[in-house]
Amino acid sequence: MQIKIFSCGGTIDKVYFDANSDFSVGEPQVKTVFADANVAFEFQIESLMQKDSLEMTVQDRQLLRDRIVMDDASQILVTHGTDTMTMTAEFLLGIPNKVIVLTGSMTPARFRVTDAVFNIGCAVGALQSKPAGVYITMNGRVFMAGNVRKNRERHCFEEIVASE
């Protein structure tokens, strides 16, 4: 079992820089999360971009898609900002023979209280269990790409109900 992780930035990787009293996207936090959890599978982490997800362009999404398609691993974890995570998930639809799970967090992984560790764990659990396809794990749920949205008022992800 081998997992390839592409990190795209977002809240999950935000660090605080005293120099400018501001937060910016830093190194992929998934590495620390895996180390603390003492994971027993092989993995490779690649930092594709360090962006707020609102700044992601079509070119960025195409780059991510190309890299996933070309990668040998069949289990792909993407860490991503929450604001456009659903857009990127839909952009990845149709890649054959791979389980692709996107996750991120509402609060930076470096916080004492954060949803990042749980979300990454949830993604890793889904990655080994789901058939090929594109999924989002947020708020302890495993959503199908194309059937999920971020509810900004309630600060959580939810299914798109059919009748809407």
Added chain:
Amino acid sequence: MQIKIFSCGGTIDKVYFDANSDFSVGEPQVKTVFADANVAFEFQIESLMQKDSLEMTVQDRQLLRDRIVMDDASQILVTHGTDTMTMTAEFLLGIPNKVIVLTGSMTPARFRVTDAVFNIGCAVGALQSKPAGVYITMNGRVFMAGNVRKNRERHCFEEIVASE
């Protein structure tokens, strides 16, 4: 989606009591983990027993099995000590129409660095993704009950290789 959690004690729930300078099994930590992760599904937590898993008896395992069978929920999460988690998992084999995932941790959930949050996340991800059956999620892996052991020297769970 509704998840029923049965907590059985173990390292994951260990707290420190200054009165006797010792650690004992305390309240189910899964509640705090779910709150911090802001999970968006319904769940019910029931503390079945607060034991080191080395002290679990056949009666304890029968009680757990009976309660799972009788429960309305089809997604069952069991938090459990690591030393006999594989025995309990095998004891639960054969329960129809339910996805049952056991998890726990090597380090108490209350530690600043712990595998508990990640493991519970991983279990929740598997719970929604796997077909009916009994599984263990530890060290970021989703194992089939009956095909996994705790490697005490390496402090991690691993598959039982067929040829052994």
Added chain:
Amino acid sequence: MQIKIFSCGGTIDKVYFDANSDFSVGEPQVKTVFADANVAFEFQIESLMQKDSLEMTVQDRQLLRDRIVMDDASQILVTHGTDTMTMTAEFLLGIPNKVIVLTGSMTPARFRVTDAVFNIGCAVGALQSKPAGVYITMNGRVFMAGNVRKNRERHCFEEIVASE
């Protein structure tokens, strides 16, 4: 023994708001720090302002000084942003019969790894031990107001050496 705390904002109180993917100054974190440490003295916390310290004006400093002078407590703790902490400390010089200690942090108190808890502890230790005067506790040091500067390159506070 009673301590009065005036919080003025700064990095120590920064929280993350998912709504605008940004950090802002939030509630005084000193309350949580005191609760976690199970402090056994009486205290009163008052949030005077929630600002980055670069935005503090002469009026803000005058307000702080006036409130300290009028307060009954003789032990005053001020939590403050680090960028202009030394300026505010000097502004408070000359207040009689009170021990005044300013502190803050380079990393928000809500981070898993932070200097905030240690710094507040250090300030509380100095507050009970020093003669009347104005002090800054940062990086584990207790500095006299007027004899300390923030070294932005080294990310720490240091004494102003006489010969300079």
Added chain:
Amino acid sequence: MQIKIFSCGGTIDKVYFDANSDFSVGEPQVKTVFADANVAFEFQIESLMQKDSLEMTVQDRQLLRDRIVMDDASQILVTHGTDTMTMTAEFLLGIPNKVIVLTGSMTPARFRVTDAVFNIGCAVGALQSKPAGVYITMNGRVFMAGNVRKNRERHCFEEIVASE
């Protein structure tokens, strides 16, 4: 400014060993606390013993006293279990020309919520501010050796009131 730290074990240094599902006294945690707080003074940490303080003997206390007397540093921090911290503090009375502060914690330093970091900060603040003598910093208070006891029911340290 240089601080010498003698660690004697106690709750503050407790770690969890999965091998025997038990907590034991481990490496001095003060090192990690100082690193996280980015302290800007010189220090030397020496692990004298790794004991529950209930197991400390007269010989242990004599060893600690001898090592403090012989040490060049005039600022001495002792981390110690809480149950007999007051006894050790009294044993150290009379050492001339040194500020000696004992501290520890009710909850291990490795917990996510702990009093350890605050207590060490408080000790470091007192160490630089007090005249020569022996002190205990617990629960945010700076006590004189000989005038303090652990109140086991209330889980905190308190002054011995004169009339008792």
